[in-house]
Structures are given as structure tokens and as C-alpha cells.
Amino acid sequence: MSSPAEEHSLAKAAKLVEDLYHIRDTFFPENQGDKISKLREQSDLALKFLDSIPPEERKSPMQRATFEYLRGKILDVCPDYNKEAEDHLSKAVKLNPSLADAWLCLGNCIWKKGDLSAAKNCLSLALSKGPNKNILCQLSMLKRKMSQGAENQAELVEESIQHAKEAISLDVKDGYSWYNLGNACLTSFFVSGSWDHSKLQHSVKAYQNAEKDERMKSNPDLYFNSAIVNRYLENYERALSGFEAAALKDPSLNAAAEVQKIVSLLDKLDNLMRGGHLKAKRMASLASSLATVNLNPSYNRATVDHMLEGLNRAVAIDGKVLFFVTNDTVAPLYYLLCDSNQNCFVLTVYGLRIDVIKERDQLMLLDPYFRQVDFSWKDKHYKFKSIRVDFPEQVLVNGKAVTPQQVVPSSIQAQHKP
Template sequence: MSGGEVSRNADDLFAEAMKATDVLYNVRDTYFPDNPDEKASKLLGKASIALQLLDEIPSEKRKTPIQRATHEYLRGKVLDVFPEYKKEAEDHLSKAVKLNPSLVDAWLSLGNCIWKKGDLPSAKNCYTLALSKGPSKSILCQLSMLERRMAQDKSTEDQIKIVEESIKHAKEAITLDVQDGNSWYNLGNACLTSFFVTGAWDHSKLQQSLKAYQHAEKDERMKSNPDLYFNCAIVNKYLENYERALSGFEAAALRDPGLNASEEVLKIVHLLDKIESLFRTKLKRLASVAASLSTVGVNASYKRETIDGLFEGINKAIAIVGKVLFFVKHENVAPFYYVLCDSSQICYVLSVYGISNEAIKEGDQVTLLEPRYHYVDVSRERKRYQFKSVRVDFLEQVIVNGNCLSPQYAVRASIYAQNKT
């Protein structure tokens, strides 16, 4: 065999090894069988193929620092495909960046590997060094995601600051490629995390998150990403867009049976069934309850309305008065749900955020200031759920039995988007 043939074949092997590594990571990101062991087995098989191709590259094609760096990078990346940290992978990736500090992809992979070890500051340092070589949407997205993880271990004030940085880097990634669905998905996660760390009351952050996820869905490559559908469903659940939330969780469950998306579907359906059942409960003395509410006074700064007088969204300078008929027991952490009756004998659902469940009890008379109104209309499996819903987010919006709520009843949301945020 001539030297030219050896050279050509070696170049081909490098290209094949790179292609095999891409295939390996595509399996990691898109293959979600019912049995997780099947995925682990498939990854092992694909990794073995990639490592074999790397072993077949002749030593004379691994002599220059750039060649050796590329070889070490690919070997380290293949070994790092699994969820658990592997020191061997870190060792190869560390060699790669020492041999060729300009190899941006190696810095990215090294950061990912060190992140698994739990050394978040060192992982961030890898991403920052990579960005110093030039802008990269994939590194900006990883940095944005890492910052959100780092925020979880900080105080509230620091959390907000770090998540703002995460949003900034997510937006920078989009400016590099406005068509890239993964960058939009990452921005959606950043906005959703911001919603939670700032107190879970700012609906504009949910709307920004939803808009980003919708942009992400336009990219065909993202349609196999179960976490996109799952996190989008989380947003719709908090916006009480239950029908969209249900379809989103179902789409996530189809793509990855290992997610708890099917359980989320059941939780929503159980909640809707419970609410419907409570509305059907025959209530005695409803007329006398409604009559007693008509005598309750409200602050002169607010205009009193009945539930039928509310508009979709926030009702500024409006107050409504209701009697708590039922506390709705359900499986989610937040919000708390109650069924109320107003002075016109119309029942509605009250969803309460940011307030502990001890603050409002069955039988209480409550005045709700500047309530957020939403009409729920959900069709599912030949069943239709329709009811009026009011949401409050702050202690200051609720007066119970004529008294303002004590600050001790305030609770801070501590929920995050559940998958790959």
C-alpha cells in the first residue's frame, strides 16, 4: 500500500470517528426507550464503534499537537457520553485543551464532564475560556444552563442576579443563530427559572418562556426533545391553559416514557374531576350565604364586583367577596385551590400562590383585591370542564374575615422547571 493510500485512509478514519461520535450523541439526545437499559446498551455499542475507529488511526497521524489534541478530544467526548462522571474522560479532554487551547469543542466537552463531577466553578471556567476564543451558541447555552444550576445553591438576591446572567447568555446565543431551536429552548428555560426565583408571580416571564418554546418548536430537530414539551406544559399549567398542558405532557410522555409526564397528566385530570365534583355538590343555604356576602363592605379604593363582572386577566382596582365552600385537595405542590361562592350565588375556583394553606379555611369569608380572572374551558375524552377561575399571588390581595393576612402566611415558591433547565 502506498503512503498516499495510508494518508487518505487515516484521514477517512478521523472523519469516520467524528461521524461515529455525532451518531453516539444523537442516540443520547433522541433515543428514549421504555426500558432505560436498552439505551445504556445502545450507547455502549455505539461508543465501542467510535473508540475502535480512533484506535485504528495510525500513530503517524497522531504526531502533531493538533492531531493529538483532536484524538484526545474525541476519545474523551466518547467516554463522557454516559450520565455519570468518568475521570478517564476528563483526563483525555484535559490533554486535548493543553495540546490545542484553541480547540473550542474540547473546552465545551471538558466543562460538561467537570460539571458531572459537581465542580461547577471549574466547569464555568471551561465555558468562559472557550468563549474567549470566539462566540459559540452551544457554549453560551451550556453556560446559561450551568448558571441556572449554580443559582439553586444561592440566596434569593444572588439567585436573581445569576439567573439574569443566564437569560443574557441565552439571548446572546439566539443572536448568533435565530433559527436554532436549542437556543430558543434554552431561553425558555431561563425565563421559566426566572419566574420561580423571583417569586412565581410575574406572568410576563411565563409568557416570554412560552414564546421562546414556540420558537424552539419551529426547528425540526427539536421535535424529538421530550423536555421541550414537558417544560412548555409546565408553563401552560401555571397559566391554567390546562388543555395545552395536557397535550404537552402527553407529547413528552410519547417521546420519553421515563419522564413523569404521564403522572402530570393524571394530576391535572384528577384536579379537574375533583373541581367538577365539588361544583355538582348540592349545597344547602347557598342563598343565605350569598345574602350575607352582600352586606360586606370593601375599601373605598376598590370597586366591588361579582365574579361575572370580571375581565380576563388582572382586574385593577376591583374587589370581589366570596365564601369558601371547599378546600380542593390535590397532588401538586402549588397552588392551593378553593371553591368559593359570591353574592350572586355563582361558584368559582380560587387558586392561591405565595400564601400558606393555613391562611384560608373552609367557611371563611374572603375579599380578593385586583384578582386575575380566567375562564377555564377544557375538553378531554368526551368530557368538558368549564368553570370561572380567580388567581391571587400576594398576601396583600387577600382579606380573610375582615382581617389582613399576617406576614407569617407568606411562602416563597421554590419550584423549578423539572428537566434539563
């Protein structure tokens, strides 16, 4: 049986390791080299204390397993793979196969080595010994990594989502598990071709649940990824606030540049809406030139001023393309249109090639999603009507359906922290 002094030594070492990882997860200097230097300095102190524990205080298999685990975890704190860390963690799980944290660290260490298949086997073996939310989250992240470039990409991402949900079922208040689910749903959105906004709705709800956990408020990636979701949902004010918060917490995320991208786009849209680029007579001429398009009778024709906030099912709206609006993102595409009542509105389109819709084209938009954008940012007020179509089949161009050749052929990736 271990003495209290022996247990105290290992417990103190575990606290030093916990402090070390707290630095890793909360210290975000502008220069990443400063973070690595600090981690190495603290790692050396933790290892020095660990080595000071007399051999007689780590003689039982359980004690030796804990000792090897702590040493391996200290060595694995930096982003690069460490062979010595893997060796110590391997010893730990052999000495105590039920030490879940050691399995988790070993899987992460092998992942850093680039052997994703072996990392998956390691984490799966750990799960076979009993459910564990942290291992499920790690496996969820690993499946997303494995999906990149894989033929069964969508399947692996769906498995990632399921692992994330399993982790939440073990602890519904754990913010990190919710954050992981949000990331999995966001990845699914991009894998599907950035068309299905229901994935974003699931993602934003998961992030909102993650924010309820006080421990997550120090995580800049949560704010960054949540801002990405809000940008695609056209919640521009929330997106700007999120990116700004992420930039303050971690300058290396380059979130300030994302703020500037959104502001630049909003300024362009605002200038087009307010700038009087089209005279009243010309606008009236374009609006009156909208030809009658044969439409399924189940759809009701409408103009922008009759749109309801959100999804307008079984509604069709005609529009003339006035301008294509360039921006710094791959998707969506932005256009300025006017309807038959000479109402101007912004159109965001997903899933189409950039050359499909041209200025002066007539569009018929089916089941449009409507938003009234109205907010202020940095002493500037933005107000305009916006319509979004998520799928190619929601758009008729000059009375014709979009062809398969006009659809974006591959998934669209975006910068976010996995």
C-alpha cells in the first residue's frame, strides 16, 4: 500500500503537469516562439521535480504507470512529435491498461507522428475499456483529420459528429464536448460544398452551449469558429464581435484580417445600395424588363417587400442582376439585384460557379431565405435587405435551370480551427 507521502509526491507532480497544460491552453503571445520557450521552461521544471521523487515512492505498478504517464505528458506538451514521450506513454498503458488519460496522450502523440491509422487504433482500444468523453472528443477530431482528401470524406465527418454527440451524452455540461460538436458540424458544412446551412444552425447551437462553460471563455478558437458560422449565416454583427474577441485573445489567429474582410464587403454593399449607381429611369427600365417565367403553380410570386424573416417556402421572387460584388472569400457569391417593384437587395448564392450569373441576367429565386440586415459597427450603420439561396436548384437563370456543369464540383474549405 502506498504511503500518504508517496501519493502526495505524484499528486504534486500531476498538479505541475496540469499547470503546464493550462499555460498551453491559455497563453497566446503575439510571437509563437515565446509560447514554446515558456512551455519548455516549465516542462524542465516539471521534469526536474518528477525526477526528484525517490524510486521507492514509485515502485508499485500503479505508481510506475502514473510516473511514466506524467513524464510522457510533459514531453508531449509542445506541438511537435516527441519519440521519448511516446515511449513513456506506451510504458504507462502497459503497466496500467485502465489509465484512460495515458491512452489519450498516447493517441495524440502518435497523431503528431503522422500515423493517423495507428492513432485511431490506440483511441479505439482505449474506448473498448470504457466510455470516456475526452477520448471520444479526440477520436472525433482525428476522424475529421483523416477525412481530408479521403474518398469517404463525408462518412468520416459523419462519424466525427457521432463521436462528438457520444461525448456530450456522457457530460452534457462539458463545454469542450459541445465545442467539438460545433467544429464537426462546421466541417460537415464545408464538406457538403458549403450549401446546407442546417449544418451551420447545428454548429452555432453547439457553440452557444460551449460558451455556457466558464472554462471555454479562455478559448480563442471557440470565438473564431463561432464567428465563421455567424458570417455564413449573415449574422454580421456577431461575426465581427467574435473575430474581434478572438484577435484579442490570440493574435496569431489573424482574426483581425477576418474583421477587415467583413467590413470591406459591408462597405461595398452599402456603397452600392446608397450610391445611386443607377438612375431612377434606368432602374425602372430594368425592373419593367423582367420577363414572365413559367413557374410551378405551387409557388407564389412575390417581391422583396413582402418577404418574411427567415425561410420563405413556396415563394418565388424575380430579380434583375445589377452588379456582381467582388469579395475576399471563396463562397458565397454576392450580387446586387432589383425586383419588379424596383426594390434593391443583396443576393448571396452557394454552390454555383462564378461565371454562371452575370450582370443584367434575370433570376428566379425559389424558397428564398430573407434577412433584414440592420446594425451599427464602429460608428457606421449598415442597413439592407438580403436574400440567400443555398442550393443550385433554387435558382433559374434567364428562365433556365442550372446544369450540373454549372455547379461547383468540389467541397469548399475554409479557415477554422479543427
